[in-house]
Amino acid sequence: MLIPTTAIYGLKSSHLVDYQGHKLQQDTAVALATMSAAAKSQGIEIQICSGYRSFAAQLNIWNTKALGTRTLLDIDSHPVSIINKSDKELVELILLWSALPGTSRHHWGTDIDLYDANAIAGKNLRLITSEYQESGPCGRLHTWLVQCSHEFGFYFPFQQGLSGVSPEPWHLSFFPVANQYLNQFKLDKVTSILDDTDIELKEVLMAKIPDIVKEYVHRVAPSPTYFDASKPHRL
């Protein structure tokens, strides 16, 4: 598949399609529609709370967290103050829950954050781990996705002990296409994009980009190796 270079870093979205108000990569949208229909037959209403996110949107998240105008969360999802934090500490804290602009899998249109609209209203969703545990409102959704999502080409890239990014039981990736984006990700390209960007904590960042890319872009859970688009599910 020919992937526009700038699409890898969230700088292009014209090739994406609309899916319920979110932009998604075309094959991802088709697979998600099929998977959602299968989930619906089990009483689960799959809804997206985040699909494609642009470089500019990710930059806004990064800068507002760095400046303390957006809530920063620690590893247990508790709010933490930016006061008395060094720039290095701030970078580490932001990276717990937010990607460095240019390195988010949400730039690709292949990755989505999901919840069960039958169990929780979108406005009440906090996107924290406890909501996706067995007793949480999205527990059934999560269990179903663990069992079935690979049949539709999806998997969880952020898992305990397998990824640099904290485990995200709400984040699914359409691996047949996402893996191609990952293979074409270039450290020097994202470095030059960020060098030309007005981003907070830039000095610390520029020195750390190789480590960040290694840990947060390339260290993800291994995807299933096989997907047959002509047999996407076992309905």
Ligand SMILES: [Zn+2]
């Ligand atoms: Zn996500």
